Amino acid sequence: MVLAVVDSGFFPHPDLLQPRKRIRAYADVTRDVPNERDLLARRPSSWHGTMTACCAVGSGYLSGGRYRSLAYESDVVLIKAADDEGRIRGKALAAALRFPLQHPDLGIRILSVSVSVDDDDPEARDVERAVEELTEAGIIVIAAAGNTPGTPPPPPGSAAHAITVGGMDDHNNSNRSDDVPWPSSFGKNRDGIAKPDLLAPAILVPAPMVPGTLQAREAHALYDLLTVLEEVRLDPPSDDAGRASAMGLLDAVEARIHLQKYIAPDYQHVDGTSFAAPVVASVVAQMLEANPRLTLAQVREALVSTARPLHGVPGEQQGAGVVDPAAAVAWVVTR
Secondary structure, eight states: OEEEEEESOOOOOHHHHSSSOOEEEEEETTSSSOOHHHHHOOOTTHHHHHHHHHHHHOOOGGGTTTTOOTTTTOEEEEEEOOOTTSOOOHHHHHHHHHHHHHOGGGOOOEEEEOOOOOTTSTTHHHHHHHHHHHHHTTOEEEEEOOSOTTSOOOTTTTOTTSEEEEEEEOTTSSOGGGOEEOSOOOEEOTTSOEEOSEEEEOSSEEEEOOTTSHHHHHHHHHHHHHHHHHHHHHSOOSSHHHHHHHHHHHHHHHHHHHHTTEEETTEEEEOSHHHHHHHHHHHHHHHHHHOTTOOHHHHHHHHHHHOBOOTTSOHHHHTTOBOOHHHHHHHHHTO
16 A cells, blocks of 8 residues: 655655665655655654654554554555745645646555644635545545544544544543543634544554654663663662662653653654544554445444444534554455
């Protein structure tokens, strides 16, 4: 499968390059000619897109495969929509969405977008039209709902033809009875269509940090120090002061790791519907691999009919419920 990701910026992370280079193309719609060196820049705007792309198709290479996505063998097209100030305007977002239409040779089947524009952006309606054009061309658009409860998802999540994904919090356990919605955007679009269409995990989602950034360097240093202090715990200093100092430092290191949501030297937990959307995109990649003939209507039906409703949660807030990857793939195999 080939999956496109539209976001603010990207970095060519090892999880996209190893054990096989899977970045099929890179585009920057804010420039007439994309600058490949920009892809290598470690800008603040690069981390969001890098993480969403890896949530969709990351191999988990730096974790030995532990934190890989569901579509870890898919190729990816990275489409940057933010300008040099990190802003995303409607004109640029619409152009980013239409990029697959201008390059059919790339074979893009799925487009995941975790950025949006305000509904009062002068090009907001054109962003929605771009989603419609993509779906008419057979490309499935997965859009993040946003993280403002009680407010309808902004474009492109507001588009009728988008599969809009809200968030779910499973409290990091396998007990489904305590699952609750993540505080994400929901409500009716201007045509009266309720969004989101379904929910996916939006908290405690593992994602890689951009190598070389302050966060990544801090995480490596903390885990190196943690390794040393664990050895000290096993063989503590004989004097009370030395023991108390070592244990105090160990507590401080563990507290900092928890505060920063680090889960490994190269990974941390991330929150928000930005990461729920690429999870659903990875599920759709599996569905299309199982049955390449699927139409958008069948993909939507499979996701919706197999989703697991959250009890006591209004339908407007959760759509069909929480995505069930195994059930959705099983559904399409029989079609």
